[in-house]
Amino acid sequence: MTEAAVPVPVAGVAMTAIGIAVVRARETERDDRLYSDPFAHLFVDAAKPSYGARWDELTPLLDMFYPARTVSVRLVDDRVEAAVRQGIRQIVILGAGLDTRAFRMDLPADTRFFELDLPETFAFKEPVLTRGGATPRCERHVLPVDLCGDWAEALLAQGLRAQEPTLWVDEGVLGYLLRPDAQQVVATLTELSAPRSRFDIGSFAVDPNSGAYLALRRLVSGGDETPRAAAGLGPYIEKWLHEHGWDTSFQTWAEQAAAIGRPDTDGGPETGNMVAIRR
Ligand SMILES: C[S@@+](CC[C@H](N)C(=O)[O-])C[C@H]1O[C@@H](n2cnc3c(N)ncnc32)[C@H](O)[C@@H]1O
Numbered sequence: 540m541t542e543a544a545v546p547v548p549v550a551g552v553a554m555t556a557i558g559i560a561v562v563r564a565r566e567t568e569r570d571d572r573l574y575s576d577p578f579a580h581l582f583v584d585a586a587k588p589s590y591g592a593r594w595d596e597l598t599p600l601l602d603m604f605y606p607a608r609t610v611s612v613r614l615v616d617d618r619v620e621a622a623v624r625q626g627i628r629q630i631v632i633l634g635a636g637l638d639t640r641a642f643r644m645d646l647p648a649d650t651r652f653f654e655l656d657l658p659e660t661f662a663f664k665e666p667v668l669t670r671g672g673a674t675p676r677c678e679r680h681v682l683p684v685d686l687c688g689d690w691a692e693a694l695l696a697q698g699l700r701a702q703e704p705t706l707w708v709d710e711g712v713l714g715y716l717l718r719p720d721a722q723q724v725v726a727t728l729t730e731l732s733a734p735r736s737r738f739d740i741g742s743f744a745v746d747p748n749s750g751a752y753l754a755l756r757r758l759v760s761g762g763d764e765t766p767r768a769a770a771g772l773g774p775y776i777e778k779w780l781h782e783h784g785w786d787t788s789f790q791t792w793a794e795q796a797a798a799i800g801r802p803d804t805d806g807g808p809e810t811g812n813m814v815a816i817r818r
Contacts, residue, residue: 545666546659547589550761552715553659557586559608559711561601563637565790566609573613573799578639581671582664593758600754604743607792607806608711611741614795614812615710616644618739622706623647624797629705631655631694633686633724634712637664641679650677651698655690658683686712687720691727704735704817711741714771721772722779729783729817736817738785740772742810777813785815 548554563579566572587594617642619630628650632638635654646652652675656664661683680697684690699705707728713721727737756767780787791811796804 542651542748543666545585546662547586548659548663549589549593550759551659551757552759553636553657553663553795555711555715555755555759556602556656556660557582558597558601559612560586560637561597562605562608563612565601565605566612571800572816573609573775573801574616574643576612576639576643578642578668578671578673579637581667582637585663585667596754596758600758606801606804607743607796607810610792610796610799610801610804611743611812613799614792615708615741616628617639618737618814619644619646619706619708622737623650625735627704627706627735629653629699629703631699631705631728632708632710633728634709634715635659636711639668640671641675641677642668642673644676647679648677651680651701652677653680653682653694653697655682655684655686655694657685671802687716691731694731699731701731702733703733704737706734707732709738709740711743713740714743716770718769718771718773721770722776724776725772725776725779726783729785734817738780738815740776740813740815742812743806756797780815784818786818787813787815788815 560579560582563576565584567575567579581655623646628647630650631653632762633655635656638654641652661681682690682693682697683815684693715726789811791808792806793804
């Protein structure tokens with residue numbers, strides 16, 4: 540009997556997660572790898588046939604994004620480990636895509652690990668993981684939600700404890716949301732964040748007119764060139780966070796990459812990650 544076909548996201552923003560799985564698969568094959576994601580190639584192998592010739596459009600784009608993007612995966616891993624060392628036992632990955640940290644990292648079994656993404660992402664992700672025999676190493680909760688809607692109730696219903704500190708991770712999702720939606724996500728998670736909570740915000744494409752960014756947009760939108768309204772958190776997010784009970788610090792990818800053995804990484808002076816800690 541043949542296996543049922545897995546629905547592969549070949550259009551829309553959910554397909555960007557496949558690009559990042561390619562990044563993690565590529566890193567995993569290196570002798571000097573920064574991390575190992577043994578599941579990344581399962582997603583790549585499952586997705587590739589559905590793309591046909593379009594797969595070749597994805598590869599040069601990934602060459603441009605790869606150096607900073609792969610460094611960011613390792614840095615988020617490090618921050619997940621640090622949060623766990625500090626006693627944090629709930630982690631929320633916003634726009635989790637094909638993230639497999641709940642399976643590949645040595646997390647305490649009582650860690651509550653929440654993955655939020657669109658339903659089409661999990662319609663692809665879950666069967667691929669099941670067929671690959673993947674077993675989570677902690678309490679994993681999958682939430683097929685639109686971050687532009689009301690997701691807080693679902694998160695609380697799945698077991699998030701707002702009175703305990705949480706590590707929130709934005710690794711390449713809020714930049715895709717229109718500005719009011721992205722800012723609302725931060726307002727919502729602020730309400731759910733007890734003191735000592737942490738919020739890791741990755742900043743990737745800052746120039747919406749750069750060649751790489753435009754090519755990515757064309758690929759995701761299927762060729763639609765309509766100018767887009769302002770997206771992402773915007774320039775005043777740091778001020779907003781300060782005013783709403785968070786202390787923040789920012790480091791570029793380049794600064795941090797040197798320390799983990801990738802001194803040539805340069806994502807530009809405004810790309811890096813902000814770490815916010817709830818007072
Ligand atoms: C570039 S991928 C990053 C995925 C993952 N964080 C990683 O680093 O591998 C962006 C992800 O954001 C998700 N996403 C975009 N808009 C979303 C929305 N409105 N609600 C939920 N997820 C969304 C996409 O489906 C996709 O999985």
